[in-house]
Amino acid sequence: MENKRRFALVGTGNRGTTMWGKDLLAGWRGQVDLVAIADTNALRAERARTMIATNAPIYGNVDTMLAEARPDLVIVCTPDSTHDDIVVRALEAGADVITEKPMSTTVEKIRRILDAEKRTGRRVDVSFNYRFAPTAARIKELLNSGEIGRITSVDFHWYLDTRHGADYFRRWHAYTERSGSLFVHKATHHFDLLNWYLDSDPDAVTAFADLQMYGRKGPFRGPRCKLCPHKNECDFYLDLEADPFLEALYEDPSEIDGYFRDGCVFREDIDIPDTMVANIHYRNNVHVSYSLNTFQPIEGHHIAFNGTKGRIELRQYEDQPWEMPEEDVILLIRNFPKGRPGVERIAVQHSPGGHYGGDDRLRNMLFKPDAKDSLGQRAGARAGAMSVLCGVAALQSSRTGKLVRLADLMPELFEDEFCSLSRSAAQISASAGRQ
Template identity: 40%
Template sequence: MKKYVIAGTGTRGLHMFGKPLVSKYSEFARLAGVFDTNVKRANVFKKMTGGDFEVFEDFDHMLDAVKPDTVIVTTQDAFHDVYIVKALKKGCDVITEKPMTTDEFKCNNILRTERETGKKVTVTFNCRYMPFLLEIKKLMMQNIVGEVTSVHFEWLLDQVHGADYFRRWHSNKRISGGLQIHKATHHFDIINWLIDDEPRIVSAFGSLRFYGSNGTYKGNHCFNCEHKDLCKFYVDKANNPFYKEFYFDNMDIDGYAPDMCVFRNEIDIEDTLSVSVRYKKGAVMSYTLTAYSPYEGYKININGTKGRLEIENYAGKHLKEPVKQVRYFDEEHKMTLIDIEEGRGSHGGGDSALLEVLFKGSDEDPYNRHANSRAGAMSIGIGIAINNSIREQKQIKIKDILWELDVD
């Protein structure tokens, strides 16, 4: 039975890995330790999992004491590389939450260390495991649109889910890399995977148009804000039993609680993005992200030499029920509606399907769902290039930021 440890005891680490390892996969895997810089929260993490494992305040000590087979990294994004590299050098394989890391220097260090140690990095791209998107992948593998020529991808975050990123540590670009890395790493991997191609050139524009300094009512946190009766973005997380025990009762350690004001002047990530990507095989993609939409979801149009695939998956208060629709237009301009059921469970059924593979194991991968470090790098490579393109106001070549990979 393999031994696992977790670095980073936030909500993702708890719900995606901690609880399932203890309650569902204990026959196949053993959670032997957890580490976090906030040891109080780590102890709450242990309590909430119901597991019997040690809580560590020092990551290196945990590796030496436990000698795990695999380290699961679910820390804040900008620190993934620290724990990935240390784990690899200690002879451990690594499972890391997306994004693999946040800039080109950290990314290349991970790639180089993985190659030198011979150990393996797996990136948890759960979208590849969503039943809805898996059916799209099957259609693409049937060459339904022919050679892919262009992709238009629009992602919409509403003013509930989207606003949450601006309440949390993700609103600090130094830590998250911005939504183009933290959030859109999923989106870019979806396209890379669906069209079976890799990005080569990226150009982007981005700005902060809605959150941050654009708001009227400002404070530090919702729980102590004088504008809570006036601001529509006020949330009462401090009195939520889970958030209180997991975060607010532990603020004395690191000062963090996930109810920061969405209109803080110090917010420096973009909420509006427009991106162009050219792929190795010649396809081009236009991608937009809006983090303050009236409704939430995505629309993907894939054009090819034999047809067009239109994918819509969104929901909002203006709709009686969510829209999940796939349309195919063939060479004769005939339109066919393709019925695909949405998966059940967190992230459209993707989380549970991914965990089955991670902890029970499977050598079969007919749809290329197992994401390695190259897939992780190609996904964040677009996000990193977006940041560089916005800053430098020019096109960015992927080969110039992923120099540890063979990129032609």
């Protein structure tokens, strides 16, 4: 088909191989053609190519790939601190970009991406799939309806269980330099959800954070799970052989670059916190109380919006040691019912698939020709930047004990030129004179 987007996949770890490789081609083959794969680890790229079932050529160097394959879209799925370099090169080669979250990890890096987007006139989309979860979309509709009046505060608490939470401590995510810490790597989703729900920008953050379970807090440590003398006593032991997909993608390729999928979660040099709380003030005077915990017996989140006329509340289940409800229930609770129900229980079918069903819907939005964006779910570079900036501010506050104003870190993001732009990517690119 003529209008297929010729895309290159950069980074063939789990995320690149599944979400933007195998699954994208399985569901959107009519819209996209995979024309190149790039990864610094040639063996992982080869394994990924087999899993994706493609003949696309493999490159070890992004510049060579851009020059030879000339993709019109580059999808970036490498570790977070490498995104900026690849995004900027792709934009400068004339391609649009979809980058995995977080858009990047530092103020300098997000500035580079924003500057390059402006300079090249190309477009950056950020993969904020949680905006596309059915419960998130329903909450956004309820907030837009004005049912609970003006929002005054939000309670938002995210729980990672001992399997998923520990996974961030096995690999590069466990180093601030590579992930920006979980205030950036993971909370970028959550800060973005808040920015989108509230249709406003955070302007000040105070935070506390600490390492309480992993890293140097662990009782013992080993080189990696596979070779660990403590494997029988360690609650976090990961048996890679029990997961043939992960083993194929990471184990043999680790011989090339020493990147082990089953690194010890108790490594002494881990420098990110595992327990984080933040208070965030928004420009529209909403106060947010946020937390992120990484070793829970449950996986999911609680969120509640407190308004002048009532409250919207959700307990979103993902995994817990009791039966999963088939439906998620949003509670709409009125302060002054005046003949209307005091509480409405709004059932939303629990959606299968990654990220509460958000992954498929995000791909539809980006690739289906007739996709409508009535809720402004599609996220551009400004949204990517704002949620990273909030995470950078939270980490800084937790380390200095001081309140951090976001405009002090990156004044230009709060200047009129940026503020007058809608957060929707469609409007951002329209204002830059693009399609």
